Amino acid sequence: MYSRKPYDGTSRKLILAFDVGTTFSGISYCIVDPGEIPVIRGVSKFPAQEHVGGSNKIPSIMYYDKEGNVQAVGAETQQPYIIEKAGKEEWVLLEWWKLHLRSKHIEASHFSDADLPPLPEGKPAVEVLGDFMRYLFDCAKAYIKESHATIMWDSLGDRIEFILTHPNGWEGPQQQQIRKAAELAGLIPAGEEGQSRVHLLTEGEASLHFCVTNILTSETFSAMPIACTDEPEEDDGGNASEYQNVIIIDAGGGTVDLSAYSMKLSPTSFREIAPAECRLQGSVFVTYRAHAFLRGQTFDPLLANSKYGDEETLKRMADIFDKTTKLQFRNAGEPQYIKFGTIRDKELPYNIRSGQLKLSGQDVAKLFQPSVEEIIAAFEEQRKAASMPISCVFLAGGFAASDWLHSGLSKHMSSLGITFCRPDQHVNKAVADGAVSYYLDRLVSSRAARFTYGIPCCHLYNPYDAEHASRISTAFTVLSGDLWLPKGFGSILTRGTEVSEQQEFRSEFYREQADLSGCKNVRVDIVAYRGTLKDPLWMDEEAELYTKLCTINADTSKLTSNLQPFQRPSGLGVYYTFSFDVVMLFGLTELKAQISWQENVRF
Known part of the structure; x- marks a missing residue:
């Protein structure tokens, strides 16, 4: 097991992590006191399910x-x-309301908003999330008061840090919605000070921290073969540092998140070695396909003409499939059953006897197959992108409890000679526990950029560049007399680049204006390029792969007192020019961007 150090803070604090899932949600927490070794605990008592001993999640x-x-x-x-x-x-x-918040850039040809239960009229998804967070907080408060005494809770004041997790594929807009929901829920006061107590984390990285503290540093894992880097680093003892390169597959209800890391064994630390992956093929989509199958909309019409083919009965069958048949499925060679009625319910032509619908194991396997295939495809894409060979894969998340999923993935990993395993218990609390561990342990030293980030720009025309020459018809002359090409893209941070927490990436840009009033403000769009080009230069090529993430505004009015006019080559008036840097910080779990410039410098 992972050995955690005593808390070195100066006052008591509560670390509270919410894992808001598509199908189930959980809460983990840790009360940290100066000088004491932190212990991660889970909230295991919720309203209306107090009779369920040790339940870590609610629907x-x-x-x-x-x-x-x-x-x-x-x-x-x-x-x-x-x-x-x-x-x-x-x-x-x-149900499944979390999917309303999803990033629309996650490919999902099998699924659309029309397939989701509609939200209440006039109730946006961010408010639903806020309502749900408020409920989770109330549950956590009641449980902690009961378990640790009310006086302990009252001693915390505002010293509560919230770790809120989200799928790997969620980006800036979704992260902002989570932060807004935290304010709507009353977890924090509105404003920058309150938001400083909210920490966002990908579900993939949370699962990594769970696996570290429960598997990766165990004796069993230590006995596995070790993969060394081509150029091993030197540790404090002068020996080549040993590394284990792993992919964590967090298979949840809605999304499946994959994250690749290289682990340094002593001291324990991780580097992300490939961009994170996220696919909409979690366990709810097996149920979704089962419902469609029962309605007769897929590979083999089943109950379309049955007396049990009404929508209410089909929905009940799908719910029972979700809670029983799906979880118990292990063998495609054996028939499977959905027990939906009483002993009097019978329709032999449709394989319904004694209130049970009989399904062939092969048909049930087909319901799982798209998820298995998509996870394997995502794994192969990440394995290919990883800067080091992968030696181990760990399966976590609620969907990991499926023996059929585990078996399908295990066969693929075995064919590649890759060690594959899942935690033997509590796979459904991996994200919540791992989120608290993230705050306490911070084991990831660098992360890999998922996309290439930059800004729209123009390129100075180069007549010796064939690409420039082919675009000469679009060229335009600027105030200084130079010839420029529009629709360009200026990369600042490229896909796959490993970035440490404090590392900055910056690029210099400059502007020309006809008068000083145009120099008082800088407005820049931050854009993500989602394609495969290593050095994308033109936004009108693969235009659909460029996405605006945010806009930065900067007040540069103090620059104007130092700007000197330049005579236009045409002799008709003057112009002003100034430069600025666009700075990006990617080392934490949220992308940050800002504009930097020098004042009191003459241009």
């Missing part, structure tokens, strides 16, 4: 009334009297 389900008010959350939604009241008062049931 990510919510009921809203017609006015958009929350009426029930989690296990509360499954209580008979709540279901009855919801039907009478026409409440809206929300």
Whole structure:
């Protein structure tokens, strides 16, 4: 097991991590006291499921009334009297609502917004997330008060740090929604000071920290073959440092996140060695395909003409498949069953006997196959992009509990000679526990840029460059008389680059203006290029692969007092020029960008 050091802070603090999942959500926490070794714990008692011993998660389900008010959350939604009241008062049931927040850049030809249960009228997804976070916080508060005494909670004040996780594929817009939801939930006060207590983390990196503390540093892992880098570093003892290169597959309800790291064994530290991957092929999509199969919309029409083919019964069958059949499926050679009715329910032509629908194991395997294939494809893409050979793969997340998924991935890894395993317990709490570990341990020393980042720009015309020559018809003359080409892209940080937490990436740009008023403000768009070109130069090529992430505004009015006019070559007036740097910091789990310039310097 990983050996954690005593907390070196000066006052008590609570670390609270929320793993908001598509199907289930969990909470982990740690009360840190100066000089004591931190212990990570999970909230294991929630309203309406107190009878479930040691339950670490609740269903990510919510009921809203017609006015958009929350009426029930989690296990509360499954209580008979709540279901009855919801039907009478026409409440809206929300499942899979997290997918409304997803990044639209995650490829999902098999799925669209139309396939999701609609949100309550006038209720955006960020407010739903805020309502759910408020519920999680209330649950955490009640549990911690009960477990550690109210006086302990009251001693914390505002010394609560929130670790909020999200899929690898979520980007700036989704991260901003999470931060806004934290304010809406009342976790923090609005403003910069409150937001400083919110820390965003990818689910892939959270799973890594969980695996570190539960698997990677165990004796079993230490006994595995070690892969060394081509140019091993020297450790403090003068010996070549040994490395283990791993991919963590966090298979959840909605997304499957893959992250590749190189692990230095002593002292324990990690470098991300390939851009993170994220695919919309979590366990809910197996259920989604099962529902479509039962309706007769897929490979073999099943109940389209059955007396049990009404939508309400099909939905009940799909729910039962989700909770039982899907979890128990292990052998494609054996028939599978959905027990949806009573002993009187029978329709032999449709393989329904004694309230059970009989399915062939081969048909159930087909429901899993797209997820298995997509995960393998993502793994191969990441393995190819990794700067070092992968020797181990670890499977975590709620979907990891599926023996069929584990078996399919295990066969592929075995064919490559790669060690493959999953935690033997609590795979569904990997993200929440790992998120707290991230705050305490900070084991990742560098991360790999997922895309190439830069800004739109113009390129100075070079007549000796064939590409420039082919674009001469678009060239234009600027105030200084130079010839420039539009629709260019200026890279600042390229895809796959390993970046440490404090490392800056910057590029210099300059502008010309006809008068000083145009020099008082700089507005720059930060753009991500999602393609495969190593040095993208033109935004009108593969235009659909360029995405604006954010806009930076800077007040540069103090520059104007130092700007000197230049005579235009035409002799008609003057112009002003000034330079600035666009600076990007990528080492933490959120991308940050800013504009830098020098004042009191004459241009």
